[in-house]
Amino acid sequence: MATITRPEQVSAAFLKLTSTLITQYDVLDLLHILVEESVRLLDAAEAGLLLADPFGELQVLASTSEQSQLVEVLQLQAGEGPCIDCYKTGTVVTIDDITTLEGRWPVFRQAALDQDFRSVHAVPLRIHDRTIGAMGLFGEEPGALTPEDAAIGQALADVATISLIQERSLRESQIVNDQLQRALNSRITIEQAKGVISHISSVDMSEAFARLRNYARSHGQSLQDTAAQVLNRTLSL
Incomplete structure (x- = not known):
C-alpha cells in the first residue's frame, strides 16, 4: 500500500471539512472534524474549540477528549486563558511552556497541568x-x-469559519445566530446522551461519544437526533 504524503493528508482534511456542507449541514459535526483533523495532522495531543453564541458568550462546542474539554470549560468559568485572549484579539496566542505562566491565568495553568498538558497554541x-x-x-x-503546522492549523480554522458563515446558506447574520444557537442546544442534548450511554454501557465519555457519532453517520442522522433517541430510550448504544 502506497504511503500517503503529508500534502495529500492535508488536502484530504480540507476536503473532509467542506464535504460536510454537501449533504445535511451539521455545525457540530463540522467542528468535531476540525479539532480531530487538527490533532491528526499537527503536533498536538488534544484540541478544544470555543464558539461564540448569539450574545457573544463563548461556549465549548467541540473537543477531542474529556481532558481538553475540561480545560476549555475551566477557562470559560475563570474568564481568562489563551483561547479567550485569542478570541478577544483575533490573533494567535502561543504558550510554549505552560509551567512558566506563574501568576498569569492561574486557573487555566493549573487545569492544563492537571491534565498533563505542557503547551498550547x-x-x-x-x-x-x-x-x-x-x-x-x-x-x-x-x-x-x-511554522508549517501553525499555518496549516490556521488554514483549517479559516476553512471551517468560512463554511460556518458561507453565503450560500447563511446570507443574513440572524441565520448565523440561529445556526450557532441550534448547535448550543444540540450540545446539551448530546452531553446528556453521552452520560446515558456511559452509565448503561459502562464506558467512558469519549467512547460514549464515539458510539453516538458513528451511529449518526452510519444511519445518515444528525448528532442531535441520534442523541434524542438515546434520551427517549428508543435507541441503545
Missing part, C-alpha cells in the same frame, strides 16, 4: 474582521508548533 476562527471563536491545540511537551 490558540488559533482564532476568524474571517475578515469578525472572530467567532477559538481553537486550542494542546501539547504534552513544551514547545511551539512549527
Whole structure:
C-alpha cells in the first residue's frame, strides 16, 4: 500500500471539512472534524474549540477528549486563558511552556497541568474582521508548533469559519445566530446522551461519544437526533 504524503493528508482534511456542507449541514459535526483533523495532522495531543453564541458568550462546542474539554470549560468559568485572549484579539496566542505562566491565568495553568498538558497554541476562527471563536491545540511537551503546522492549523480554522458563515446558506447574520444557537442546544442534548450511554454501557465519555457519532453517520442522522433517541430510550448504544 502506497504511503500517503503529508500534502495529500492535508488536502484530504480540507476536503473532509467542506464535504460536510454537501449533504445535511451539521455545525457540530463540522467542528468535531476540525479539532480531530487538527490533532491528526499537527503536533498536538488534544484540541478544544470555543464558539461564540448569539450574545457573544463563548461556549465549548467541540473537543477531542474529556481532558481538553475540561480545560476549555475551566477557562470559560475563570474568564481568562489563551483561547479567550485569542478570541478577544483575533490573533494567535502561543504558550510554549505552560509551567512558566506563574501568576498569569492561574486557573487555566493549573487545569492544563492537571491534565498533563505542557503547551498550547490558540488559533482564532476568524474571517475578515469578525472572530467567532477559538481553537486550542494542546501539547504534552513544551514547545511551539512549527511554522508549517501553525499555518496549516490556521488554514483549517479559516476553512471551517468560512463554511460556518458561507453565503450560500447563511446570507443574513440572524441565520448565523440561529445556526450557532441550534448547535448550543444540540450540545446539551448530546452531553446528556453521552452520560446515558456511559452509565448503561459502562464506558467512558469519549467512547460514549464515539458510539453516538458513528451511529449518526452510519444511519445518515444528525448528532442531535441520534442523541434524542438515546434520551427517549428508543435507541441503545
